[in-house]
Amino acid sequence: MSARRDAVSLDLSAEPLSHLTGVGPRVAAKLEARGLTTLQDLWLHLPLRYEDRTTLLPIRALKAGIAAQVEGRVEAVERGFRYRPVLRVAVSDDSGATLVLRFFHFRAAQVAQFAVGTRLRCYGTPRPGQHGLEIVHPSYRVLGDGEDAGLGDVLDPIYPAVEGIGPASLRKLISQALDRLPDAATLELLPPALLADLNLPSLHDAMLAMHRPPAGADIAALSAGTHPAQQRLAMEELLAHHLSLRRQRIALQQHRAPSLRGRDGLVKALLESLPFRLTGAQQRVFDEIRKDLARAHPMLRLVQGDVGSGKTVVAALAGMLAVERGKQVALAAPTELLAEQHLLNLRAWLEPLGVRVTWLAGKVTGKARSKVLEEVASGHAQVVVGTHALMQEAVVFNDLALAIVDEQHRFGVHQRLALRDKGASAGIVPHQLVMTATPIPRTLAMAAYSDLDVSAIDELPPGRTPVQTIVISAERRPELVERIRVACQQGRQVYWVCTLIDESDEVVATAAQNTFEALSAQLPELRVGLVHGRMKAAEKQAAMQSFKSAQTDLLVATTVIEVGVDVPNASLMIIENAERLGLAQLHQLRGRVGRGATASSCVLMYQAPLSNMARERLETMRHTSDGFLIAEKDLELRGPGELLGTRQTGLAEFRVADLARDAGMLPMVHALSERLLVESPELADRIVRRWIGGAVRYASA
Template sequence: MPMRKDGVTVDLQMQPLDRLRGVGPAVAEKLAARGLSTLQDLWLHLPRQYEDRTRLTQIRALQPGVAAQVEGRVEAVERGFRYRPMLRVAICDDSHATLVLRFFHFRAAQVAQFAPGARVRCYGTPKPGQNGLEIVHPSYRVLDDAVETVLGDQLDPVYPTIDGVGTTVLRRLIDQALQRLPDDDSLELLPQSLLSHFQLPTLREALLTVHRPAPDSDIAALLAGRHPAQRRLALEELLAHHLSLRGQRIAQQAHAARSLRGLTLARKLRDALPFRLTGAQQRVFEQIRTDLRKPSPMLRLVQGDVGSGKTVVAALAAMLAVEDGRQAALMAPTELLAEQHLGNLRAWLEPLGVRVAWLAGKVTGRARAKVIAEVASGEAQVVVGTHALMQEGVAFADLALAIVDEQHRFGVHQRLALRDKGAGGTVGADAVVPHQLVMTATPIPRTLAMAAYADLDVSAIDELPPGRTPVQTVALSAERRPELVERIRAACAEGRQAYWVCTIIDESDEVVAQAAQSTFEELSRQLSGLRVGLVHGRLKAAEKQAMMRAFKEGEIDLLVATTVIEVGVDVPNASLMIVENAERLGLAQLHQLRGRVGRGSAASSCVLLYQPPLSQMARQRLATMRETNDGFVIAEKDLELRGPGELLGTRQTGIAGFRVADLARDADLLPQVQALGERLLADSPALAARIVARWVGGAARYASA
């Protein structure tokens, strides 16, 4: 909360909105539903675009697709019901050109307004129509000839809509809120030296500019988010999120953790492996080992491309805990992925005398009771499972290392719950908590990692094991589908297996399942000599597991599936992946799907089947997939094309919900944000807390997860 120079607290920005005219209980409730409860919330509810009503454009000068304001007199009105109710109003101005206003939703009173000869001022985006240019559903006013109507003196902001609160009401409320902005000294939290270095305005100047830009403002820069006023706001928002995460890191490391120093068991595992570790695997393991030797909890993210060998690095880390007489747990988001980890860990660890236990939803009755008892006694040294690991009744004897795979699929509370298992269920100030190792097969761009994982140390396994053959990727139009059927027949005749992935995106899982079902039936007819299987998200877990196991064991030649197979399926004999409607998926998901093939020594292919015409973004995505197999390059391109929301789970982080900042656009600010953040935490923790409170609120995003 800002302070005056005399030390008197200024609580104006936290005033509830019911102090504003026009905000009764009903409006306050609707605003609160969108997270708007205080004056400060309204100051930071920023426009998404702008309309220029400061001037009039002659109808003759209108350009298709370019929004403009025009004024003319009604020439003709036509009301029709061809396919649905429709109102067409023709207006003409001094340039003797005509513009059609088209309405599909209107009331009788509106029709009466448009009397021939009436003077109308309207704003909208013209497009070609049957009889010249037209604007569909323009905003408009019918003017009184006896009253002089002046033009606006500033660009009109267009705010994100709020259910039940009209645009006019919202603008009026924001106007009132802006009138109560404190002076610069009371509002400003950033050092003047920083603002001068970046040539940025104060917060007060920035807010007034963004909400009420002058007619001579650089509207192109505003619409692109590159205006100095927006950069000023983005800088403070990025700083607030960084401080929030770093604050959580400091709080987490204030706890104690077991210092794990043994290395004999890890070396035995390394020497017994049927393959040599890559240089990247060895480097990342050494980083983890250094962390685990410390008496404060490790918080490390290991990112690595599909097939880079993250699991074996996690297994080596687990051996450091086991050798010290303690436990390690590995949690995966699906039973399929968890079961795959179980198979690998048992094959690697049980010959060394390490007891690996399995705990998932399908482990029930006496078997479940037995596993829970082994976990509680410490007999189970490494425990693999799904979210079942966090359920009530599961207690560890001494959990020293918590490993979370595909971390972006878990929410904050799930990570916290597993951590708390190692602290006896609660985390007090003097609690001993487990080290945390989180892994992802979705490489994260450097800029995104800097912002989203400021509470974690980040390691990258950026080297694939030798002998991997790069997957050849092609993009084909859907009309060439028959060729692919024959290609599958040929591949399976050589003893290989194939995937056919259905990716129709719809609000209903049922639609995707139906698409997969019909594709399964069609391919079963066309490939009658092959064994065709089907798996989708609406199958029961046991049915999915059985089908995937049959495919893995070679009992099925072609697996028709939805994107349920995106993560964790390891079938080295599968050498052909066909992704239908590939244009509907983002790069990260396409790359994950492609990673299901090329896991053996055979040459593998991925065919991206698309439905033309392609959008510009879809064309760029498919081109990127053809050009590279490098997940880190793909992640950078995905961030550029679609923003951070695609790469991060919103349940875990508010990064995707930034109000102003855009990590792709504002990446150049991040090094300064990091440096300033560390300085503020060291020298001015109270100021850091106020910056966090302004942008993030009272609840820190990671809740010290």
């Protein structure tokens, strides 16, 4: 009986929408463009919000900002044309109060509907107007004098738009699909005992509660995503995503990888030649990587650490385990600036040990490129550093054993897969080490990277000085110019970061070019440099090299300097229009100072007025320099998709779940996932299929 029920549920879930009334080829095409092809897709196309038309409120009881439904008679109508056509309709009811309905877009036939004395039922959000409360463009209905218009018994759902299909038509289609929802026992995939323990409704009841909340439903809980129906759906969705990631990890473990155990002469030589000792955190993380690389199964490890925590040297040590065994290492970075920074460090550390470090980027062309490709293919190039160019088809490795990707969230998923595939042959794939200087909140790591082993370098090397962060208004700009003069007179260097290259009428931000010219005029005794993303690579490199070698006192730059720039003598940074940047970006920029022994400062200059979110961001920066705390706050303010770059990571967007809000569910979701994979793999498959379908997950990238 159970098997027959399962078949019924699966058949209905996959039933095409063309079986619904009103869905012909044109409508089906519009739905498909939005990713809606089956009944199940419509069941999971959940409302964005709700409108409560189950009650009528007296006009006198209306409150500004709170949507409501009222009924009354037209008292007066006025058309005006002061700035643009406007129609005002005054409506009153038995409470003795009057409400103004205001329309900016209307037709003559519409005006004719509003004869004085006409009975209207209106819904909208009141706001203060010139003559009391008013609703702009309410939804309304004209009622006949004797008409008994009943009230609805469920809240009206407002769905995410589907281009070419009106809201009313979409509601009817979803209602049809819901009428074909299987019964609770047939639809349910989770064990009944689990639902009882969690005090959550069945999927059937949760689905109906989301699409058709009854009168009196807790709209505040629905808006906040804390309603039991939403929590039930969110829990199963998180479970589906976690199962998908675990499956990817299990699939990856079926491959073999070269075991890099044993010899570590190059590791010892590198450690002895370094002008510093590893921190405890660096040593711990390297030990974790060493154990992974010793196995004959592919490592997939994420190393996260704050700006300046020393991830590159840990990657270099890992690379030496591969080189010692006659294998090759690839290190890819998203920008030439960051890749060149890695190249300089690796050449300085490794070439004295006899290790050949090669450079491959877009600007390496002609004979030079052919020579590099030849060295890579022959195995003569032992460590290959580069940008996206490493992933191109023409690049063939002789024996790639370790692929290292820095700032991995800035690469496309396909690119990371392409690099891994460079070392794949006869069922053997290279080990992968992924690094990021953008600390990932624990919540996000648990959900988005549960297929990776995660290590954190949570200790800064000795000698790094804390950076004092100051928040000031742009009105105090002249004070900053003087502060720069004093700092440079003391032999220090300064960054001035702008958020735009050119002036923009739409955004209040000072362009780097204009700032460069203004500061050059105000500080004629200083050597002022300029670097931005539109400069040619050679010009950018020359400007950065001039600053690094202390031939430039003050560098005016865009956020191109966010990663990969290491100038210990720079002890002051001014970030103009700081309110326009996210927390992660502000934290990355601030990490460019405080890299030497001198006390350093970062000045966040803002343009008033500040939005509440911008104020919170700047306050967070002022109070903490802990990258992990900042990442948690960033997740809270911006959400996971924006923080990770959803399309870039392969982390699919969630329909119901919210990683910041639903973090408390993750331990339980993980435990249930492991149980299902062992005890009910078929059930796990069906849960993944329900929420993710056939979408390819790039979790192993």
